[in-house]
Amino acid sequence: MVSLPFCGEGKEVRVREIKGGKRALERLSSLGIYPGAKLEVLNTKGGPVLVKVGESRIGLGFGIASKVFVEEER
Amino acid sequence: MGKLKVAFVGNPNVGKTALINAIAGTKLKVGNWPGVTVEKKEATVKVDGKELYLVDLPGVYSLSPFTIEERITRDFLLKERPDVIVNVVDSTNLERNLYLTTQILELGIPTVIALNVWDEFRSLGYSLNLDKFEELLGVKAVPTVATKGEGVKELLRLITEEEIPIPKPPTYSQDLEYFIKKVEPYVPKGMPKRWTSLKILEEDELILKELSDKSAQAVKGILRELESFFGESGNSVVAEERYGFIRGVLKQTLREPVGKKRTLTDVLDAIFLNRLLGIPTFLLIIYLVFKLTFDGSGPLIDWTDGFINDFVAKWVSAAISGLPEWLQSLIVDGIIGGVGTVLTFVPLLLFLYFFLALLEESGYMARAAFVMDRLMRVIGLPGKSFVPMIIGFGCNVPAIYATRTLESERDRKLTALLVPFMSCGARLPIYALFTAVFFKEHQAEVVFSMYVIGIVVAATVGVLLKKFFFKGSAEAFVMELPPYRIPTLKMLWTSISVKLGAFLKKAGTVITATMVLLWALINVPYGAPPKDTILGKTASAIAPLFYPTGIKSWEPVAALIPGTIAKEVVVGALGQLYGVGEDEEEGEEKSSFTQDLKEQVVGFGQAVKDSFVAMFGSFKTGVFEVESEEGPVSKAISKAFTPLSAFSYMVLCLLWIPCIVTLGAIYQEFGTRLTLASITLTTIVPYVVSTLVYVGGRLIGIN
Structure with a gap:
């Protein structure tokens, strides 16, 4: 398990756990980022992280992104 | 029915x-x-x-x-x-x-x-x-x-x-349904039962607050039970169940394409969000927006200004020449002047709204926020607020409207309070006048220092405001980056026309009314020398307050007030107050109404042409060009100021209450309270900073 900013770019990952407050949790899940969701990591270069959820692209600030723990899909 | x-x-x-x-x-x-x-x-x-x-x-x-x-x-x-x-x-x-x-x-x-x-x-x-x-x-x-x-x-x-049926709500796992049943009896009257039950399980604060003490107690117990049963908070459980239901539906109905194409959005994002290219590209785009907005609207603004003052005002004057002189002045200088001020902003806002809508609708604005987020977070603002700040260097008015692109109300208000510290184009004539007299050798450096002081003050005030008034951090950055789309003209036009209409209606009325009020301040009693007008008397009375800033006479204090019409008016007002006045206009040539009208139409065509040339003729922007003229005013101020007090006065003008139009814009966007807050902030801050400049300067031996 690794937190989102430290994922390789272009990797497909599955969310395992979100270690955030209620609010962060709700905001993320309403955008399709919840435990069990599949994401594609597009951009992790410095600062914010860009992930693809379905066909939509979600930008996450470094702080909130580091609360999302994922596992690489093979 | x-x-x-x-x-x-x-x-x-x-x-x-x-x-x-x-x-x-x-x-x-x-x-x-x-x-x-x-x-x-x-x-x-x-x-x-x-x-x-x-x-x-x-x-x-x-x-x-x-x-x-x-x-x-x-x-x-x-x-x-x-x-x-x-x-x-x-x-x-x-x-x-x-x-x-x-x-x-x-x-x-x-x-x-x-x-x-x-x-x-x-x-x-x-x-x-x-x-x-x-x-x-x-x-x-x-x-x-x-x-x-x-x-x-x-x-x-x-x-x-058709009679649209009430939908049947999704069903979830038996375990969750058990808990839904359990909280149902505690749903307050008048609330939809199932929705509210689920919100309670999601620990929705607003709903939990509405429960009676007894219900709240019982609900707490159920929530604890749920947490220990699932090993997760209710919030996560419900979210996962919702997505479980959705995936069930989509599994049976949706066929996804095999293999993914690299879309246009992927390609553009590779450039715009690139670690090395991202920020330079952003700065380039913002520069272009800045340049095209101000250079493109410039000729049209001049035309509007001329149309109001040389054409409308002239012929209205001619039509009402029978009225008493004070009434003529009120109508021409007060009312037409006021409406004119509002109208001259129309070309500027038209251009700005066009480019902002273009950035927004095309999907780029979200990228800008992404790219700038880390940098701006240092002063507690999200990346997007960089855009209004930069626009503020051209003019504060559109900058206030540009805060609309920010998501959170808190960020919007904080940005709007800081925008007036950005040195706008109208402040340049003041710098030009003073630097030409006192800092001839270092004109550019001194003008540049004004911009820097503005930025430093904005950052400092931002940090202080955040500490004492805008508690909580800037909203964590979580944002959808929509796919790039080519905006349709219709979409752009709706966005522009709606905003312009709102400006004319709401800000326009306030601005015109204030202009008439200012006219009265400056001109009552009518025909009296400046010192005896309401303005002169008030300024003389409060002038001692400004001694710590190095300003020892009443005229510069008085000039600040008409300066709120537009900052560059300070220059003309100083001239009038020192009694040197501007040269009377040369005896006007006689021309007929139709001749004048024709001239205006031709002038408009020329302005449109100039606008194109200014936008696309060169890459450099003309916003920062300083024109300085030697005149009787220069002589008067060279006697009244020392270099240090001149610098202090420039700082005062830089940070002082923004023009009425900016205040009108703040009022339109945020209401009375924030307008008053802005006025307070832009009187206290310049006073403090100017005093620091003057006293500090004296301490290290500058005069």
Whole structure:
């Protein structure tokens, strides 16, 4: 398990756990980022992280992104 | 039969507005939701003899109560109880979009789904079993392409002709259903049962607050039980169950394309979000917006100014020459001058709104926020607030309106309070006058230092405001980056015309009224020397207050007040107050009305041409060109100021109350309280900073 900013770019990952407050949790899940969701990591270069959820692209600030723990899909 | 209340609900950027636009066309009215700066779009239309009241609720991802948008949408759905909900979803993103849908279906309000962006959905290679989809969700669904008006007729037919059933809410796992049953008895009266039960399990603060003490106690117990049963908070459990339901539906209905194409968005993002290229590209784009806005509107502003003052004012003067002189002055200088000031901003705002709409609608604005986020967070603002700040260097007025692109009210207000410290173009003539007299050798450096002081003061005030008034951190950056789209002219025009109309109506009236008031200050009693007018007397009385800033006479203090009309007026006012005056205009040539009119029309053509040349003729912007003239005013101030007090006065002018139009814009966008806050801030801060400059300068031995 690794937190989102430290994922390789272009990797497909599955969310395992979100270690955030209620609010962060709700905001993320309403955008399709919840435990069990599949994401594609597009951009992790410095600062914010860009992930693809379905066909939509979600930008996450470094702080909130580091609360999302994922596992690489093979 | 009364009006049918139809609410459009959906995620941001799914085309809700385009859809409502396609139905209502010109009948669409845009205002604000009471008390906040979120746009409210509504329309009343007649379809097949039935009256429909359509309202576009702010785009939300969920019905939780965190953002203003969410609260507005949720309050409307709960309290106003629309007759029909049109849930607009982006078909290319069904899983995420249906998360909101599951919550809507639980409200017990008749609902229709508009499957928007259907053309893109098809071209990406998706397909959907519509009948099965409708059956599983228990609602009717209509494919639409809002931008082309496709599917709109079918949607309207559904709303007007059929009795839309109340949807059956999604069912979840037996375990969760057990807990839903358990909290149901505690749902407050008048709230939709199932929706509220689930919100309680999600630990929704607003609803938990509404429970009686006894119910709250019982609910707490149930929540604890749920947490120990699932090993997760209720919030996570419900979210996962909702997505479980959605995935179940989509598994049976949606066919995804095999293999993914690299889209245009992927290609553009590789450039715009690139680690090395991202920020330079952003700066280049902002520079271009800045240049095109100010250079392009410049000639048109000059024309408008000339049209009002040389044409309208001239012929109105001629028409009313029989009236008493003071009344003529009131009409020409006060009223026409005031309206004129408002109108000269129209070209500027037209250009700015065009480019901002272009950035916003094309999808780039979200990228700018992404790229700048880390840098701006240092002063506690999100990346996007960089845009209004930069625009503030050209003019504060459009900068205030540019704060609209920010998501959170807190960030919007904080940015609006800091914008006036950005040194706008109108302050340049003041710097030009003083630097020409006192800092001839280092003119450019001193002017540049003004910009730096503005930025440093803004950053400092930002940190202080955050510490004492705007508690809490800037909203964590979580944002959807919509696919790049080529905006249609119609979309751009709606966005521009609505905002311009609002400026003319709301800000325009306040500005004109204040201008008339200022006229009175400067001119009453009429014909008296400057010292004996209301302005002169007031300034003389408060002048001692300004001694610590190094200003020892009343004239510069008095000049600050007409300076609120527009900062450059300070220069002319100083001239008048020192009694040197401007040269009387040369005896005007006699010309007929038709000649003048012709001249104005020709002038307008020339202005349009100049505008194009200014925009595309060179890459450099003309905003920062300093024109300095030697005149009688220079002599007067060289006696009245020392270099140090001149510098201090320049700082005072830089930070002092922004012009009336900026205040009008703040008032229009944020209301009376923030306007007063801004005035307070822009009197105290310049006073303190100027005093620091003067006293500090004296201490190290400068005069």
